[in-house]
Amino acid sequence: xxxxxxxxxLSLFVVMSPGIDTALITKRTILDGKKDGYxxxxxxxxxxxxxTLAAAFGLSAILLQSAVAFEIVxxxxxxxxxxxxxxxxxxxxxxxxxxxxxxxxKLSKKSAFKQGFxxxxxxxxxxxxxxxxxxxxxxxxxxxxxxxxxMGVIYTLLSITWFFIFVxxxxxxxxxxxxxRVQSAMDKVTGAVLIGFGLKLALExxx
Numbered sequence: 783x784x785x786x787x788x789x790x791x792l793s794l795f796v797v798m799s800p801g802i803d804t805a806l807i808t809k810r811t812i813l814d815g816k817k818d819g820y821x822x823x824x825x826x827x828x829x830x831x832x833x834t835l836a837a838a839f840g841l842s843a844i845l846l847q848s849a850v851a852f853e854i855v856x857x858x859x860x861x862x863x864x865x866x867x868x869x870x871x872x873x874x875x876x877x878x879x880x881x882x883x884x885x886x887x888k889l890s891k892k893s894a895f896k897q898g899f900x901x902x903x904x905x906x907x908x909x910x911x912x913x914x915x916x917x918x919x920x921x922x923x924x925x926x927x928x929x930x931x932x933m934g935v936i937y938t939l940l941s942i943t944w945f946f947i948f949v950x951x952x953x954x955x956x957x958x959x960x961x962x963r964v965q966s967a968m969d970k971v972t973g974a975v976l977i978g979f980g981l982k983l984a985l986e987x988x989x
Contacts, residue, residue: 785919786919788919788979789918789919789933789936790936792975792976792979793936793937793940794940794944795971795975795976796911796976797937797940797941798944799969800969802901802905803826803901803902803945804948806822806826806898806901807823807826807898807945807948807949807952808952810822810894810897810898811949811952812952814894816949816950816952819894819949819952820946820949821893821894821895821898822894822895822897822898823898823942823945823946823948823949824895824898824942825894825895825896825897825898825899825900825901825902826898826899826901826902826941826945827902827938827941827942827945828898828899828902828938829898829899829900829901829902829903829905829908830902830908830912830934830937830938830941831934831935831938832902833902833903833908833909833911833912833934834912834916834930834931834933834934834935834937834938835931835934836909836912837909837912837913837916837930837934838916838926838927838930838931839927840913857984858914860918860980860981860984861980861984864976864977864980864981864984865980867973867974867975867976867977867978867980868977869973912934916930916933916934918979919933
């Protein structure tokens with residue numbers, strides 16, 4: 783696995799960045815309490831694990847068939863990370879996220895766990911993220927499937943840890959965490975990190 787520390791830090795930035803997952807967890811926790819907040823967080827992170835397995839086996843097949851194809855995937859990933867970073871600077875992104883949360887209302891009558899799981903598994907943007915993010919850290923000198931699964935599990939553990947902390951403190955820090963100033967600052971920091979990392983990948987010489 784290449785640059786494990788970089789993977790860890792970048793994953794942490796992505797996990798903590800405000801988005802539809804945060805919005806869903808916030809809404810459910812406020813409406814139905816902390817227990818449902820924990821349940822929807824578990825559903826979302828299990829969805830991440832599903833995407834991880836899909837990416838691991840699919841990308842491993844590509845790697846086995848063609849090293850050139852895998853390099854193309856990595857370049858596409860670099861471009862997508864830059865796109866995510868630029869998107870973090872666009873103010874209407876939050877409005878789109880909240881609109882997507884509003885569309886999730888029809889799922890609110892179901893269990894919190896199921897709502898979180900379906901919102902994540904059925905989101906093509908999440909699938910695209912895992913397909914482009916994880917390959918950036920794969921070393922072609924060892925088993926790709928194992929590396930991808932390990933990274934996916936680590937990402938999932940980071941996610942569930944952050945979401946549980948978020949739910950626990952949301953009743954006390956909600957106004958601060960959800961304030962426009964704090965979310966804007968988090969978006970800008972995350973955007974800068976993603977753009978910088980994407981550019982580094984795009985300009986990095988291949989060995």
